[in-house]
Amino acid sequence: MQPFIRLDAKAAPLDIDNLDTDQIIPKQFLKTVEREGLGKGLFYDLRFDEAGAPKPDFVLNDPRYAGAGVLIAGDNFGCGSSREHAPWALLDYGVRCVVAPSFADIFYNNCFQNGLLPVALPADQVRALMGEAKGGNHVFSVDLESQTVTAPSGAAFRFEIDPGRKEKLLKGLDAIGETLQAAPAIDTFEHRKALSQPWLEPAA
Incomplete structure (x- = not known):
């Protein structure tokens, strides 16, 4: 998983409340377990008409x-x-951060498992960022280390994030990567168990 430290990028204003996962990635794009290529289906029914x-x-x-x-x-x-295809589609399209007043719990949790940063800010701050994003081709900065979102005007807003989740994003660790960090300790435990309880080991 790609680490998230700081993102400097254009921001698109998507002024729609209650945008659900079926709108983010419609069901016809869920036939694959591959993460690549899902960007074409992102917001498909909002992006394209019936003729495509x-x-x-x-x-x-x-x-x-x-x-x-x-x-x-x-x-x-x-x-x-x-x-989980919803954060996959956003990432494949090129979106690495979503700023909103609130997120659905399951989607919010899935974001962290895939390297997408969900930033929750008060509604008035989101509205201010939305206004600047509507100005067009401007660069916003999202700094995970300082936990700030900075608009083109220089206005900066600080967001809260669980320290454990922050650390994993900074290091680019998903659940598997986090477990692999403990590989030496796991190997030591397995070796000691084999010596102390050899009858539990599979037959050669």
Whole structure:
């Protein structure tokens, strides 16, 4: 998993409350367990019409927001069914941080397991960031070490994050990577157990 330390990127304003996981990545894109390629399905029904043509009024189809790495979103982002494909699709599209007043719990937890930073800020601060993002091609800075989001105007807002989750994101550790950090201790335990309880070892 790629470490998250600091992100300097354009931010796209997605001013929609209660954006659920089926809107983030519709069910027809859930047939794969591969993470690559899911970006094409991100917000598919919002981005494209029935003929598959881009909808010109959707923010991610606006050339000013091409390559946006941050989403400034509405309240209760990621609600609905549990699907890990939602953070996968965001990451594959190039989004590494979502800022919103609140997130659905399961989506919020899935983000940390995949290297996507969900930042919860008070609604008035999100609204201020949204206003600056609507200005177009401007760079926002998300600094995990200092726990701040800085807008193009220089306005900075501090966010809270669990220290353990912060440490894992800074180091790029998912659940497997975190476990592997304890590999030497696990090997020592297994060796001692084999010596003290050899009857538990599988037959050669």
